[in-house]
Amino acid sequence: MEESWMVDAKCRDMIPAVFFPSDGMGVEIARTICADCPVKAACLEYALVNRVDHGVWGGTSERERRRIARRRRLAAAGLGTS
Numbered sequence: 001m002e003e004s005w006m007v008d009a010k011c012r013d014m015i016p017a018v019f020f021p022s023d024g025m026g027v028e029i030a031r032t033i034c035a036d037c038p039v040k041a042a043c044l045e046y047a048l049v050n051r052v053d054h055g056v057w058g059g060t061s062e063r064e065r066r067r068i069a070r071r072r073r074l075a076a077a078g079l080g081t082s
Contacts, residue, residue, distance in 0.1 A: 003046060010037035020055040027061050034059035048072075 006012065010033060011019060019030045034040055034056065044058020047065055054062060 003042070005039040005042035005046075008039050009043065010034070010039075019057075027056055030056035031059050044068075 014033070018026075018033065021027050021030060034043070037043070037059075040058050042058075044060055044065075046052070047057030047060070048069055051069075052065070057065065060068070
């Protein structure tokens with residue numbers, strides 16, 4: 001699964017459990033780590049393209065990624081966002 005951007009990820013040497021939290025507080029902790037990560041955008045794009053359902057990727061929760069994916073699908077279909 002190693003992508004070239006992953007070597008520069010701020011989370012590279014951290015415990016993966018931090019990015020797979022079971023509560024909102026855990027999501028906020030992961031987001032704080034992701035906030036100034038140099039590969040945040042690439043990480044988010046990876047999760048969206050690969051439809052990663054679990055964990056915090058690119059500073060976003062599962063729910064946020066579902067919303068982003070939905071907006072993209074609607075935009076691609078020319079339906080706009082509502």
